Amino acid sequence: MISSQRQHLILSRLRTRGAVRITALSKELGVSAMTIRRDIAELADKGLLKRVHGGAVTTSTLLSEPLFSVKSQMDIGLKDAIAQEAIKYVAPGDVIAIGGGTTAYVFAQHLLESQQSSGITILTNSIPVAELVQALESKDVEVIVTGGVITRSNSLVGPIADKVVASLRVNTVFLGTHSVSIPRGFLMPNSLEAATDMAMMDIADRTIVLTDHTKWSCTSLSLFARFDQVDTVITDDGLDPDSAAKTKDLVKELVLAHQSETIEESE
Template sequence: MRITALSKELGVSAMTVRRDIADLADKGLLKRVHGGAVTTSTLLSEPLFSVKSQMDIGLKDAIAQEAVKYVAPGDVIAIGGGTTAYVFAQHLLESQRASGITILTNSIPVAELVQALESKDVEVIVTGGVITRSNSLVGPIADKVIESLRVNTVFLGTHSVSLPRGFLMPNSLEAATDMAMMGIADKTIILTDHTKWSCTSLSLFARFDQVDTLITDDGLNVASVAETRKLVKELVLTHQTGLAQDEQ
Protein backbone atom coordinates (compact mmCIF):
# COMPACT_ATOMS: atom_id res chain seq x y z
CA MET A 1 0.00 0.00 0.00
CA ARG A 2 1.17 3.53 -0.79
CA ILE A 3 1.15 6.23 1.91
CA THR A 4 -0.85 8.61 -0.29
CA ALA A 5 -3.57 6.00 -0.89
CA LEU A 6 -3.76 5.08 2.81
CA SER A 7 -3.93 8.75 3.80
CA LYS A 8 -6.84 9.36 1.44
CA GLU A 9 -8.72 6.17 2.33
CA LEU A 10 -8.38 6.62 6.11
CA GLY A 11 -8.82 10.39 6.14
CA VAL A 12 -5.62 11.02 8.11
CA SER A 13 -2.39 12.86 7.38
CA ALA A 14 0.54 11.26 5.58
CA MET A 15 2.61 11.85 8.73
CA THR A 16 0.15 9.76 10.78
CA VAL A 17 0.32 6.94 8.24
CA ARG A 18 4.13 7.02 8.27
CA ARG A 19 4.17 6.85 12.06
CA ASP A 20 1.76 3.91 12.11
CA ILE A 21 3.75 2.09 9.43
CA ALA A 22 6.93 2.58 11.46
CA ASP A 23 5.15 1.14 14.52
CA LEU A 24 3.95 -1.93 12.63
CA ALA A 25 7.35 -2.44 11.01
CA ASP A 26 9.02 -2.42 14.44
CA LYS A 27 6.66 -5.23 15.46
CA GLY A 28 7.53 -7.26 12.36
CA LEU A 29 3.98 -7.03 10.98
CA LEU A 30 4.92 -5.29 7.72
CA LYS A 31 7.95 -3.98 5.86
CA ARG A 32 8.57 -0.30 5.10
CA VAL A 33 9.47 0.57 1.52
CA HIS A 34 9.90 3.91 -0.26
CA GLY A 35 6.50 5.63 -0.38
CA GLY A 36 4.57 2.98 1.54
CA ALA A 37 4.61 -0.54 2.99
CA VAL A 38 4.40 -4.15 1.87
CA THR A 39 3.31 -7.28 3.67
CA THR A 40 5.96 -9.51 5.18
CA SER A 41 5.95 -13.14 4.05
CA THR A 42 4.32 -15.44 6.58
CA LEU A 43 7.17 -17.85 5.85
CA LEU A 44 9.90 -15.42 6.83
CA SER A 45 8.54 -12.83 9.23
CA GLU A 46 9.06 -13.07 12.98
CA PRO A 47 7.87 -10.51 15.55
CA LEU A 48 10.36 -9.01 17.96
CA PHE A 49 10.94 -10.80 21.30
CA SER A 50 9.26 -7.92 23.14
CA VAL A 51 6.10 -8.35 21.03
CA LYS A 52 5.97 -12.15 21.27
CA SER A 53 6.44 -12.06 25.05
CA GLN A 54 3.01 -10.42 25.39
CA MET A 55 1.23 -13.12 23.38
CA ASP A 56 -0.59 -16.15 24.89
CA ILE A 57 0.92 -15.59 28.34
CA GLY A 58 -1.41 -17.97 30.19
CA LEU A 59 -0.73 -20.83 27.78
CA LYS A 60 3.04 -20.33 28.01
CA ASP A 61 2.88 -20.36 31.82
CA ALA A 62 1.04 -23.69 31.91
CA ILE A 63 3.42 -25.28 29.39
CA ALA A 64 6.47 -23.92 31.22
CA GLN A 65 5.31 -25.20 34.63
CA GLU A 66 4.85 -28.68 33.19
CA ALA A 67 8.28 -28.60 31.52
CA VAL A 68 9.99 -27.86 34.85
CA LYS A 69 9.07 -31.41 35.94
CA TYR A 70 11.53 -32.75 33.35
CA VAL A 71 14.54 -31.18 35.12
CA ALA A 72 16.34 -32.68 38.13
CA PRO A 73 18.83 -30.88 40.43
CA GLY A 74 22.34 -31.06 39.02
CA ASP A 75 21.20 -31.59 35.41
CA VAL A 76 23.05 -30.10 32.46
CA ILE A 77 20.40 -28.73 30.09
CA ALA A 78 20.11 -26.54 27.01
CA ILE A 79 17.42 -23.89 26.53
CA GLY A 80 16.74 -22.45 23.09
CA GLY A 81 15.48 -19.04 22.07
CA GLY A 82 11.96 -17.66 21.99
CA THR A 83 9.47 -16.52 24.58
CA THR A 84 8.03 -19.91 25.61
CA ALA A 85 11.53 -21.18 26.40
CA TYR A 86 12.14 -17.94 28.30
CA VAL A 87 9.00 -18.43 30.44
CA PHE A 88 10.16 -21.99 31.10
CA ALA A 89 13.52 -20.64 32.30
CA GLN A 90 11.73 -18.21 34.63
CA HIS A 91 9.70 -20.97 36.27
CA LEU A 92 12.68 -23.32 36.44
CA LEU A 93 14.91 -20.78 38.18
CA GLU A 94 12.17 -20.14 40.75
CA SER A 95 11.96 -23.86 41.59
CA GLN A 96 14.05 -26.20 43.74
CA ARG A 97 14.82 -28.26 40.62
CA ALA A 98 17.27 -25.56 39.47
CA SER A 99 19.66 -26.42 42.29
CA GLY A 100 23.14 -27.07 40.89
CA ILE A 101 22.09 -27.12 37.25
CA THR A 102 24.14 -25.93 34.29
CA ILE A 103 22.32 -24.17 31.43
CA LEU A 104 23.65 -23.92 27.89
CA THR A 105 21.66 -21.29 26.01
CA ASN A 106 21.67 -19.22 22.84
CA SER A 107 19.01 -16.92 24.33
CA ILE A 108 20.24 -13.56 25.58
CA PRO A 109 17.15 -13.06 27.81
CA VAL A 110 17.63 -16.49 29.42
CA ALA A 111 21.31 -15.75 30.09
CA GLU A 112 20.32 -12.42 31.67
CA LEU A 113 17.83 -14.23 33.92
CA VAL A 114 20.57 -16.47 35.30
CA GLN A 115 22.98 -13.56 35.65
CA ALA A 116 20.41 -11.66 37.74
CA LEU A 117 20.02 -14.50 40.27
CA GLU A 118 21.14 -13.70 43.81
CA SER A 119 22.17 -17.33 44.24
CA LYS A 120 25.09 -18.43 42.08
CA ASP A 121 24.04 -22.09 42.30
CA VAL A 122 23.21 -22.09 38.56
CA GLU A 123 25.90 -21.93 35.90
CA VAL A 124 25.15 -20.54 32.45
CA ILE A 125 27.09 -21.06 29.22
CA VAL A 126 26.22 -18.69 26.36
CA THR A 127 26.91 -19.80 22.80
CA GLY A 128 27.82 -16.51 21.14
CA GLY A 129 26.83 -15.90 17.53
CA VAL A 130 24.65 -13.58 15.42
CA ILE A 131 21.60 -11.99 17.13
CA THR A 132 18.14 -12.61 15.64
CA ARG A 133 14.89 -10.65 16.07
CA SER A 134 13.98 -13.08 18.87
CA ASN A 135 17.21 -12.17 20.75
CA SER A 136 18.72 -15.57 19.99
CA LEU A 137 22.36 -16.19 19.08
CA VAL A 138 22.72 -18.30 15.95
CA GLY A 139 25.12 -19.16 13.13
CA PRO A 140 28.47 -20.98 12.76
CA ILE A 141 29.99 -19.56 15.96
CA ALA A 142 27.01 -20.71 18.06
CA ASP A 143 26.96 -24.11 16.34
CA LYS A 144 30.69 -24.69 16.94
CA VAL A 145 30.37 -23.98 20.67
CA ILE A 146 27.33 -26.24 20.96
CA GLU A 147 28.93 -29.15 19.11
CA SER A 148 31.80 -29.26 21.64
CA LEU A 149 29.42 -29.90 24.58
CA ARG A 150 26.91 -32.44 25.85
CA VAL A 151 23.61 -31.98 27.74
CA ASN A 152 20.98 -34.21 29.35
CA THR A 153 17.96 -32.45 27.87
CA VAL A 154 17.29 -29.63 25.42
CA PHE A 155 14.15 -27.47 25.69
CA LEU A 156 13.17 -25.72 22.47
CA GLY A 157 10.33 -23.54 21.28
CA THR A 158 9.08 -23.52 17.70
CA HIS A 159 7.58 -20.94 15.35
CA SER A 160 5.24 -23.44 13.71
CA VAL A 161 4.15 -27.08 13.74
CA SER A 162 3.49 -28.80 10.42
CA LEU A 163 1.66 -32.12 10.24
CA PRO A 164 3.18 -34.52 9.38
CA ARG A 165 6.51 -32.75 8.64
CA GLY A 166 7.61 -31.48 12.04
CA PHE A 167 8.81 -28.24 13.65
CA LEU A 168 9.91 -25.12 11.78
CA MET A 169 11.51 -21.69 12.23
CA PRO A 170 11.45 -18.64 9.92
CA ASN A 171 15.22 -18.16 10.27
CA SER A 172 17.35 -20.90 8.63
CA LEU A 173 20.36 -20.08 10.85
CA GLU A 174 18.20 -20.41 13.97
CA ALA A 175 16.87 -23.73 12.67
CA ALA A 176 20.45 -24.96 12.19
CA THR A 177 21.41 -23.90 15.72
CA ASP A 178 18.37 -25.69 17.17
CA MET A 179 19.45 -28.80 15.24
CA ALA A 180 22.94 -28.49 16.73
CA MET A 181 21.42 -28.36 20.24
CA MET A 182 19.36 -31.47 19.55
CA GLY A 183 22.50 -33.20 18.32
CA ILE A 184 24.23 -32.93 21.71
CA ALA A 185 21.18 -33.79 23.87
CA ASP A 186 20.13 -37.15 25.26
CA LYS A 187 16.52 -35.95 25.19
CA THR A 188 14.63 -33.29 23.19
CA ILE A 189 11.53 -31.53 24.53
CA ILE A 190 9.52 -29.08 22.41
CA LEU A 191 7.44 -26.40 24.19
CA THR A 192 4.73 -24.77 22.08
CA ASP A 193 1.12 -23.62 22.38
CA HIS A 194 -1.72 -24.78 20.12
CA THR A 195 -1.67 -21.65 17.93
CA LYS A 196 1.59 -22.83 16.29
CA TRP A 197 -0.30 -25.57 14.41
CA SER A 198 -1.90 -22.81 12.30
CA CYS A 199 1.40 -21.04 11.48
CA THR A 200 3.79 -21.62 8.58
CA SER A 201 7.57 -21.23 8.51
CA LEU A 202 10.48 -21.74 6.15
CA SER A 203 13.04 -24.03 7.81
CA LEU A 204 12.46 -27.47 9.31
CA PHE A 205 14.67 -28.15 12.35
CA ALA A 206 13.10 -31.33 13.76
CA ARG A 207 10.92 -34.20 12.62
CA PHE A 208 8.37 -35.64 15.03
CA ASP A 209 10.38 -38.84 15.45
CA GLN A 210 13.39 -36.79 16.63
CA VAL A 211 11.42 -35.34 19.56
CA ASP A 212 11.02 -37.24 22.84
CA THR A 213 8.31 -35.05 24.43
CA LEU A 214 6.00 -32.39 23.02
CA ILE A 215 4.33 -30.17 25.62
CA THR A 216 1.42 -28.03 24.42
CA ASP A 217 -2.01 -26.98 25.72
CA ASP A 218 -5.48 -28.49 25.48
CA GLY A 219 -6.61 -25.73 23.12
CA LEU A 220 -5.33 -27.92 20.28
CA ASN A 221 -8.24 -29.25 18.22
CA VAL A 222 -9.18 -32.93 18.47
CA ALA A 223 -8.06 -33.84 14.94
CA SER A 224 -4.61 -32.30 15.44
CA VAL A 225 -4.24 -34.02 18.82
CA ALA A 226 -5.04 -37.40 17.24
CA GLU A 227 -2.63 -36.92 14.34
CA THR A 228 0.15 -35.51 16.52
CA ARG A 229 -0.19 -38.37 19.00
CA LYS A 230 0.55 -40.84 16.19
CA LEU A 231 3.75 -39.01 15.26
CA VAL A 232 5.47 -38.07 18.53
CA LYS A 233 6.77 -40.33 21.31
CA GLU A 234 5.05 -38.42 24.15
CA LEU A 235 2.41 -35.69 23.91
CA VAL A 236 1.52 -33.72 27.04
CA LEU A 237 -1.49 -31.40 27.07
CA THR A 238 -1.64 -28.70 29.74
CA HIS A 239 -4.50 -26.57 31.01
CA GLN A 240 -4.10 -22.86 31.65
CA THR A 241 -4.40 -23.65 35.33
CA GLY A 242 -1.09 -25.49 35.03
CA LEU A 243 -2.58 -29.00 35.32
CA ALA A 244 -1.47 -31.51 32.72
CA GLN A 245 -2.92 -34.52 30.97
CA ASP A 246 -0.63 -37.08 29.33
CA GLU A 247 -1.55 -38.42 25.92
CA GLN A 248 0.46 -41.39 24.70
Protein backbone atom coordinates in the same frame (compact mmCIF):
# COMPACT_ATOMS: atom_id res chain seq x y z
CA MET B 1 -16.00 5.27 16.44
CA ILE B 2 -17.23 3.40 13.36
CA SER B 3 -15.99 -0.04 12.38
CA SER B 4 -13.80 1.11 9.47
CA GLN B 5 -11.99 3.62 11.70
CA ARG B 6 -11.32 0.98 14.37
CA GLN B 7 -10.04 -1.47 11.79
CA HIS B 8 -7.75 1.18 10.32
CA LEU B 9 -6.32 1.81 13.80
CA ILE B 10 -5.88 -1.92 14.42
CA LEU B 11 -3.89 -2.29 11.19
CA SER B 12 -1.87 0.81 12.06
CA ARG B 13 -0.95 -0.69 15.44
CA LEU B 14 0.00 -3.95 13.74
CA ARG B 15 2.36 -2.19 11.34
CA THR B 16 4.29 -0.63 14.22
CA ARG B 17 4.09 -3.46 16.78
CA GLY B 18 3.93 -6.64 14.72
CA ALA B 19 1.25 -8.04 17.07
CA VAL B 20 -1.71 -6.77 19.09
CA ARG B 21 -3.72 -8.16 22.00
CA ILE B 22 -7.51 -7.96 22.24
CA THR B 23 -7.53 -6.73 25.84
CA ALA B 24 -5.05 -3.92 25.13
CA LEU B 25 -6.97 -2.77 22.02
CA SER B 26 -10.25 -2.86 23.94
CA LYS B 27 -8.88 -0.47 26.56
CA GLU B 28 -7.05 1.70 24.03
CA LEU B 29 -10.05 2.15 21.71
CA GLY B 30 -12.70 2.22 24.42
CA VAL B 31 -14.82 -0.66 23.10
CA SER B 32 -15.62 -4.18 24.27
CA ALA B 33 -13.34 -7.17 23.69
CA MET B 34 -16.16 -8.72 21.62
CA THR B 35 -16.14 -5.71 19.28
CA ILE B 36 -12.37 -5.95 18.79
CA ARG B 37 -12.65 -9.70 18.24
CA ARG B 38 -15.26 -9.07 15.54
CA ASP B 39 -13.06 -6.46 13.82
CA ILE B 40 -10.09 -8.83 13.86
CA ALA B 41 -12.23 -11.61 12.36
CA GLU B 42 -13.31 -9.32 9.50
CA LEU B 43 -9.73 -8.23 8.81
CA ALA B 44 -8.56 -11.85 8.91
CA ASP B 45 -11.23 -12.79 6.35
CA LYS B 46 -9.78 -10.12 4.06
CA GLY B 47 -6.29 -11.56 4.53
CA LEU B 48 -5.01 -8.38 6.20
CA LEU B 49 -3.90 -10.03 9.43
CA LYS B 50 -3.58 -13.42 11.11
CA ARG B 51 -5.70 -14.27 14.15
CA VAL B 52 -3.86 -15.89 17.06
CA HIS B 53 -4.92 -16.76 20.59
CA GLY B 54 -5.80 -13.51 22.34
CA GLY B 55 -5.06 -11.16 19.45
CA ALA B 56 -3.57 -10.89 15.98
CA VAL B 57 -0.25 -10.70 14.15
CA THR B 58 0.66 -9.26 10.78
CA THR B 59 0.55 -11.71 7.91
CA SER B 60 4.27 -11.08 7.34
CA THR B 61 5.09 -12.74 10.67
CA LEU B 62 4.12 -16.09 9.17
CA LEU B 63 7.40 -16.15 7.27
CA SER B 64 9.56 -13.82 9.33
CA GLU B 65 10.45 -13.81 13.00
CA PRO B 66 8.71 -11.15 15.14
CA LEU B 67 10.82 -9.20 17.60
CA PHE B 68 11.30 -10.85 21.02
CA SER B 69 9.60 -7.84 22.65
CA VAL B 70 6.51 -8.38 20.48
CA LYS B 71 6.29 -12.13 20.99
CA SER B 72 6.79 -11.88 24.74
CA GLN B 73 3.41 -10.10 25.04
CA MET B 74 1.50 -12.85 23.23
CA ASP B 75 -0.23 -15.93 24.72
CA ILE B 76 1.27 -15.40 28.18
CA GLY B 77 -1.19 -17.67 29.98
CA LEU B 78 -0.54 -20.52 27.57
CA LYS B 79 3.22 -20.21 28.00
CA ASP B 80 2.89 -20.27 31.78
CA ALA B 81 0.87 -23.51 31.64
CA ILE B 82 3.40 -25.12 29.29
CA ALA B 83 6.32 -24.01 31.47
CA GLN B 84 4.77 -25.53 34.59
CA GLU B 85 4.65 -28.91 32.86
CA ALA B 86 8.13 -28.56 31.40
CA ILE B 87 9.92 -28.01 34.72
CA LYS B 88 8.85 -31.54 35.73
CA TYR B 89 11.41 -32.80 33.20
CA VAL B 90 14.34 -31.21 35.05
CA ALA B 91 16.06 -32.65 38.12
CA PRO B 92 18.51 -30.86 40.45
CA GLY B 93 22.05 -31.06 39.09
CA ASP B 94 20.98 -31.61 35.47
CA VAL B 95 22.89 -30.16 32.54
CA ILE B 96 20.29 -28.78 30.11
CA ALA B 97 20.07 -26.61 27.02
CA ILE B 98 17.43 -23.95 26.45
CA GLY B 99 16.82 -22.53 22.99
CA GLY B 100 15.62 -19.12 21.90
CA GLY B 101 12.12 -17.69 21.79
CA THR B 102 9.65 -16.48 24.37
CA THR B 103 8.10 -19.84 25.31
CA ALA B 104 11.54 -21.17 26.23
CA TYR B 105 12.17 -17.91 28.12
CA VAL B 106 8.99 -18.30 30.19
CA PHE B 107 10.04 -21.90 30.90
CA ALA B 108 13.41 -20.61 32.15
CA GLN B 109 11.65 -18.11 34.42
CA HIS B 110 9.54 -20.84 36.04
CA LEU B 111 12.48 -23.22 36.26
CA LEU B 112 14.70 -20.72 38.05
CA GLU B 113 11.92 -20.10 40.58
CA SER B 114 11.63 -23.83 41.32
CA GLN B 115 13.63 -26.27 43.44
CA GLN B 116 14.47 -28.28 40.32
CA SER B 117 16.97 -25.59 39.33
CA SER B 118 19.26 -26.41 42.24
CA GLY B 119 22.78 -27.03 40.95
CA ILE B 120 21.84 -27.13 37.28
CA THR B 121 23.96 -25.97 34.35
CA ILE B 122 22.21 -24.23 31.44
CA LEU B 123 23.62 -24.02 27.94
CA THR B 124 21.69 -21.40 25.98
CA ASN B 125 21.77 -19.38 22.80
CA SER B 126 19.11 -17.04 24.21
CA ILE B 127 20.38 -13.69 25.46
CA PRO B 128 17.26 -13.11 27.63
CA VAL B 129 17.66 -16.53 29.29
CA ALA B 130 21.35 -15.84 30.00
CA GLU B 131 20.41 -12.48 31.53
CA LEU B 132 17.83 -14.20 33.75
CA VAL B 133 20.49 -16.48 35.20
CA GLN B 134 22.99 -13.66 35.56
CA ALA B 135 20.45 -11.64 37.56
CA LEU B 136 19.99 -14.40 40.15
CA GLU B 137 21.14 -13.51 43.65
CA SER B 138 22.06 -17.15 44.20
CA LYS B 139 24.87 -18.44 42.01
CA ASP B 140 23.70 -22.04 42.32
CA VAL B 141 22.95 -22.10 38.57
CA GLU B 142 25.71 -21.97 35.97
CA VAL B 143 25.06 -20.61 32.49
CA ILE B 144 27.06 -21.19 29.31
CA VAL B 145 26.29 -18.87 26.38
CA THR B 146 27.02 -20.04 22.85
CA GLY B 147 27.99 -16.77 21.20
CA GLY B 148 27.12 -16.15 17.56
CA VAL B 149 25.03 -13.79 15.42
CA ILE B 150 22.00 -12.15 17.10
CA THR B 151 18.57 -12.70 15.51
CA ARG B 152 15.39 -10.61 15.82
CA SER B 153 14.29 -13.01 18.57
CA ASN B 154 17.47 -12.26 20.57
CA SER B 155 18.93 -15.70 19.85
CA LEU B 156 22.58 -16.38 19.04
CA VAL B 157 23.00 -18.49 15.91
CA GLY B 158 25.41 -19.36 13.12
CA PRO B 159 28.74 -21.24 12.81
CA ILE B 160 30.22 -19.85 16.06
CA ALA B 161 27.19 -20.95 18.08
CA ASP B 162 27.10 -24.34 16.38
CA LYS B 163 30.81 -24.97 17.07
CA VAL B 164 30.44 -24.19 20.80
CA VAL B 165 27.36 -26.41 21.04
CA ALA B 166 29.06 -29.33 19.28
CA SER B 167 31.81 -29.42 21.93
CA LEU B 168 29.37 -30.03 24.80
CA ARG B 169 26.83 -32.58 26.05
CA VAL B 170 23.47 -32.08 27.87
CA ASN B 171 20.81 -34.26 29.44
CA THR B 172 17.83 -32.47 27.88
CA VAL B 173 17.28 -29.68 25.38
CA PHE B 174 14.16 -27.50 25.55
CA LEU B 175 13.29 -25.78 22.28
CA GLY B 176 10.53 -23.49 21.08
CA THR B 177 9.23 -23.51 17.51
CA HIS B 178 7.69 -20.98 15.15
CA SER B 179 5.34 -23.52 13.56
CA VAL B 180 4.27 -27.16 13.65
CA SER B 181 3.56 -28.88 10.35
CA ILE B 182 1.89 -32.30 10.19
CA PRO B 183 3.46 -34.60 9.12
CA ARG B 184 6.72 -32.66 8.44
CA GLY B 185 7.73 -31.51 11.91
CA PHE B 186 8.94 -28.30 13.56
CA LEU B 187 10.03 -25.20 11.66
CA MET B 188 11.70 -21.79 12.04
CA PRO B 189 11.73 -18.80 9.66
CA ASN B 190 15.49 -18.33 10.20
CA SER B 191 17.62 -21.09 8.63
CA LEU B 192 20.61 -20.27 10.87
CA GLU B 193 18.46 -20.58 13.98
CA ALA B 194 17.09 -23.88 12.69
CA ALA B 195 20.67 -25.14 12.23
CA THR B 196 21.64 -24.11 15.78
CA ASP B 197 18.54 -25.87 17.17
CA MET B 198 19.61 -29.00 15.28
CA ALA B 199 23.10 -28.70 16.78
CA MET B 200 21.62 -28.59 20.28
CA MET B 201 19.47 -31.63 19.56
CA ASP B 202 22.58 -33.52 18.43
CA ILE B 203 24.26 -33.13 21.84
CA ALA B 204 21.16 -33.91 23.94
CA ASP B 205 20.02 -37.24 25.35
CA ARG B 206 16.42 -36.00 25.17
CA THR B 207 14.63 -33.31 23.10
CA ILE B 208 11.53 -31.51 24.34
CA VAL B 209 9.63 -28.98 22.21
CA LEU B 210 7.60 -26.30 24.00
CA THR B 211 4.90 -24.71 21.87
CA ASP B 212 1.38 -23.34 22.28
CA HIS B 213 -1.50 -24.60 20.14
CA THR B 214 -1.49 -21.58 17.79
CA LYS B 215 1.75 -22.80 16.17
CA TRP B 216 -0.16 -25.60 14.38
CA SER B 217 -1.76 -22.90 12.19
CA CYS B 218 1.48 -21.06 11.34
CA THR B 219 3.89 -21.51 8.43
CA SER B 220 7.70 -21.30 8.34
CA LEU B 221 10.52 -22.08 5.94
CA SER B 222 13.22 -24.11 7.70
CA LEU B 223 12.66 -27.54 9.24
CA PHE B 224 14.82 -28.22 12.32
CA ALA B 225 13.23 -31.41 13.66
CA ARG B 226 11.06 -34.25 12.44
CA PHE B 227 8.50 -35.71 14.84
CA ASP B 228 10.54 -38.89 15.25
CA GLN B 229 13.53 -36.81 16.41
CA VAL B 230 11.58 -35.32 19.34
CA ASP B 231 10.94 -37.17 22.59
CA THR B 232 8.22 -34.93 24.05
CA VAL B 233 6.00 -32.11 22.81
CA ILE B 234 4.43 -29.96 25.52
CA THR B 235 1.59 -27.75 24.36
CA ASP B 236 -1.66 -26.47 25.89
CA ASP B 237 -5.09 -28.05 25.95
CA GLY B 238 -6.35 -25.50 23.42
CA LEU B 239 -4.99 -27.74 20.65
CA ASP B 240 -7.88 -28.99 18.54
CA PRO B 241 -8.66 -32.74 18.89
CA ASP B 242 -7.77 -33.59 15.28
CA SER B 243 -4.29 -31.99 15.48
CA ALA B 244 -3.75 -33.54 18.90
CA ALA B 245 -4.62 -37.03 17.62
CA LYS B 246 -2.36 -36.71 14.56
CA THR B 247 0.53 -35.32 16.64
CA LYS B 248 0.16 -38.08 19.23
CA ASP B 249 0.55 -40.66 16.45
CA LEU B 250 3.76 -39.02 15.23
CA VAL B 251 5.64 -38.14 18.42
CA LYS B 252 6.79 -40.30 21.32
CA GLU B 253 4.97 -38.23 23.96
CA LEU B 254 2.42 -35.41 23.73
CA VAL B 255 1.60 -33.44 26.89
CA LEU B 256 -1.39 -31.08 26.96
CA ALA B 257 -0.90 -28.51 29.71
CA HIS B 258 -4.11 -27.41 31.38
CA GLN B 259 -4.67 -23.67 31.72
CA SER B 260 -5.47 -22.83 35.32
CA GLU B 261 -8.09 -20.27 34.37
CA THR B 262 -9.98 -19.21 31.27
CA ILE B 263 -8.30 -16.37 29.44
CA GLU B 264 -10.85 -13.66 28.76
CA GLU B 265 -9.77 -12.97 25.20
CA SER B 266 -9.52 -16.57 24.00
CA GLU B 267 -11.29 -17.22 20.74
